[in-house]
Amino acid sequence: EAGVAQSPRYKIIEKRQSVAFWCNPISGHATLYWYQQILGQGPKLLIQFQNNGVVDDSQLPKDRFSAERLKGVDSTLKIQPAKLEDSAVYLCASSLDPRLWGYTFGSGTRLTVV
Amino acid sequence: GIQVEQSPPDLILQEGANSTLRCNFSDSVNNLQWFHQNPWGQLINLFYIPSGTKQNGRLSATTVATERYSLLYISSSQTTDSGVYFCAVERGSNSGYALNFGKGTSLLVTP
Numbered sequence: 001e002a003g004v005a006q007s008p009r010y011k012i013i014e015k016r017q018s019v020a021f022w023c024n025p026i027s028g029h030a031t032l033y034w035y036q037q038i039l040g041q042g043p044k045l046l047i048q049f050q051n052n053g054v055v056d057d058s059q060l061p062k063d064r065f066s067a068e069r070l071k072g073v074d075s076t077l078k079i080q081p082a083k084l085e086d087s088a089v090y091l092c093a094s095s096l097d098p099r100l101w102g103y104t105f106g107s108g109t110r111l112t113v114v
Numbered sequence: 115g116i117q118v119e120q121s122p123p124d125l126i127l128q129e130g131a132n133s134t135l136r137c138n139f140s141d142s143v144n145n146l147q148w149f150h151q152n153p154w155g156q157l158i159n160l161f162y163i164p165s166g167t168k169q170n171g172r173l174s175a176t177t178v179a180t181e182r183y184s185l186l187y188i189s190s191s192q193t194t195d196s197g198v199y200f201c202a203v204e205r206g207s208n209s210g211y212a213l214n215f216g217k218g219t220s221l222l223v224t225p
Contacts, residue, residue, distance in 0.1 A: 045205065091157065102159035107155065
């Protein structure tokens, strides 16, 4: 089966600019997660979708970050305006039943804010 | 949320050596997972192991839920085992399976 697709692979922007990331999960996976991984740390959950509804966005900085999952398939994560501390890898993951089948992560988008 | 601590933070091994990585967590868990992040950044699920012992080839994991720790064993290490190993637990009982990750153990296996 195809994996979780993410684009772009790399992005460099100036602070205060906007950026958007795209994720296409594995077909049939109802749950989709966006994680932020800062260099040297473990991934941190930003938002979790079940189909097209939000399950958990408690750690999403809502003043600048937004995410949507229209039609319960693809998802986009947007940052507007970006800050230097947003430099990180943004990972998308999907799952069917993680206790049976685990999680599948995409390759991530590496964002550098200068 | 549940806190996750991993040790050691860094580990260097010669090829063929064995190693044990530890994960301590702050509360009872329904879901504990081990991941390997390769040098190119890809995260791979290794084990779902909220309790008990599992083995997959040269890797095995044991979780003692009552004492709130899990161990990942790597035997006869190979250079391809290099990368960062993460332990992660479910964020909460109604979290929908989203995970809190530890800071990881960075492993380098030398030829």
